[in-house]
Amino acid sequence: MRSIRINLENGKLMGIFKVNILFFIISIFVFTKLNSPELYSQNQNQKCLICHGKPDFKLKNDDGSVKQLFVNDSLLARSPHSKISCYDCHNDIVEITAFGHKKNVNKVQCTRCHYENNPVGAPETEKYLEFQESVHQLELNKGNPNAPNCQSCHGSHDIVKRKSLSSLELKKKITQICAKCHLDIYAVYKNSIHGSELFEKNNADVPSCTDCHGEHTIKKHDDPLSSVYETKIYGTCGECHASEKIFEKYGIKSDKIKTYESSYHGIAVQFGEKTVANCASCHGVHDIRPQDDPASLINPANIVKTCGKCHPDANANYTMGKIHLNPHNEDSGSIYYISGFFKWLTLITIFLLAIHVMLDLFRKLKHKKALTK
Template identity: 25%
Template sequence: MSNQLTIFLLLMFSQALVPAAHAAPDAASCLTCHGAMQGSMEKEKGVIVNLNIDQDRFSKSVHSFLNCVECHMGFTSQPHQAPAARVDAAVQNLANALSAKSKIDAVAQAACAQVQCHGDVYKAYKASVHGQNVIVKKSSDGPVCTSCHGSPHYIQPRTGKDSRVNHFNVVETCGSCHEEKHLTEKYKFSPLVMERYKESFHGRKLKLGHSGAPACSDCHGAHDIRKAADPASPVSGANKLKTCGKCHPGATTKFVAAITHKPLHPVAHYAELGLIILTVGTFLFIIIHVLLDVYADIRDRLFRKGGNHE
C-alpha cells in the first residue's frame, strides 16, 4: 500500500518537475521518475512490473542510445496517460502472438523484431524450435529475446564479461530451462543433458576458461536452433559430421557418436563402479598399512629399544 502511495507522490512531483510534459518523451524524461522509483507493482494478477531502471547500468548497455518509447511504443505521453499510442501493425501482431509469454509489455518485446532493429535475428528465431513454440503454439514457457539475453535495459555486447549469452555464460542460460524438471518432462528434453555436458571434456574445459571448448550454441546454433531430430539441425545426420568437423577434422559417423548427452550407458556405469571399488579398496589398504607402520615405529622406539633396527 505504501508502495502505491510513493508512486503516487512521485508522479505528482514529476508532473511539476518535467517541463514540456506532452512532447515526445526522451529517455531522460522517463528516467526522471523511473530512475528514482523503487519497488514494483502488480500490473494484473501475478504480473509484477519492476518500476526501477538503474540509470548507471542502462547508460552502459548497448541500448543506451534508444529512447524508451522506441520499444515501449504504447506510451506517448507522460506519465502514461491513456489512450495508448498507435503501434505499428506488424509489431502489434507479433505482440499479440507473444502475449501468453510476454505479459509485462508484449509490444516492447515484439519491438526487437523490427526490420531496422533485429529483423534478421527475428527471422531466424521465428523459424527455430523456440520461436515456433512461442509465436505459433503461443506457449507461455518458451523463450523470447529477454528470456536468454536478460533485461534489454542492461544488455551487454555478446562478448561482454557479464553478458548472459557470452561463450562462458550461455550454458547456464540454456540450463535455466533445460535443467528444469517440469520443462524436461513437458518437452521431452534429453534428461540429464546439462549434467552430461558439464561432466564431459567440453564442459570441463569451458568451465576452466578454454575459449576453444564448445558451449551449447557452438554446436546446436543459437537463434536458429532446431530439435536435434530436425534434418536442418546442425547436430542431425550428416550435418553433425560437419559440425564436429569444425574442431575435429576427419570426423566420421563413428566419431560423432561420441557425443549424445544421453544418460550413462550401463556398461560405462558398471565399469566406473568397478574402478571406484578398486580405488577405494586400495586406498583403505594403503592407509591402514601406513598407519600401522607409524604405530609400530613409535611403539618400537618407545618400548622396544632399538627394536626397529634389529
C-alpha cells in the same frame, strides 16, 4: 477586461465593483476546477487532440517519409499515463498557435519522472541506469538514428503495464517489439524449437528474446558482460536446462549443463577460454532445433559438419560416440560400467591396503614395545 470597459462607458461605479466581484468568483471557481489535475490535463489534451486526434494526421518529411502524428486517445486513456497531460511529457512545447507548435519537438525523456524518490509518484526504477551500459544506449550515444530508446520498446501513447499481460502474451509481444529492428533474427527464431513452441503451442516456458539477452542490460554478444558471451552462455541456457522447476514440470532429468561443465569444452570455458565450443557452437543460436529435425546442427547427418567448424579434419569416425556423457548415468553405456568397475576396484584395494597397513602397524608397534621392555 471587456466587461470593465463596458461598465466604465456606462459610468456605473457600483456596477464595476459588482461585475468585478462576480468575475473574481467565477475565475476562482474556474481556476480551481482547471487546477484539478484530471480536468486540467483533459482540457489541455483536448487542445492537442484537435489535430492529433485525427487518424489521418501525418507529416511528410523532406525525404518523402511519412510520420504518423495521430495519437489514439482511447489507448492513451487505458495507459498508466491517462491522468497526466501531454505537456508533462512533451514539456518543450510551450506555445501553441493556430498553426500548431514548433517543428522539432524533443524526444520524451521518461527519466523526468521515473527515477528513485521522484515526487510525482511514478513507479521508481533504477532500470534506466542499467540501460546506460547497454548496447542500445551506446548506439544512441554514437548518434545512430535507429537505436531504440525507452519508448521504442515500451511504447509511447499506447504504453501498457507489464503486469497487465500474461507471460505468454508478454513473450510474444517482446519478439514482435525486437523484430521491429531485428526482423531477420525473428524469422530464424520463429522456426526454432523455442519459437515454434511459443507461437504454435503457446508454451510460455520457452525463452523469448529477453530471457537470454537480458532486458535493459542487453549487451552485444561479444561483450564479456553479455549474458550470451561465449564463456557465459552455458549459464544462461542453464537457467532453464538445469532448472529443477522445468525438470519437475516436464518430468525430465537433464544433466546437459553438468556434463558440459565437466567436459573438456566446459572446463576450458570455465577458465575463460573462448576458442572452445559452448552450447551455441553445436546447437545453434536462434536456429536451435531438436535433434531429429533434419535442419538441426546436431542431427546425425550434420554432426560431422558441426564438429568440423572447429575440428577441420573431423570425420564420421570422430563423431562416433555419445556427447554429454555422465559416468553416473546408465545411459552412458560402457562409460558407466567402466567407471563403476574402477570405483569398486579402487575402493576394495584401498580397503585391503588399509587393513594391511593397520595390521602391520599394530604388529610393528607391539614388537617395538616388546624390545624396549
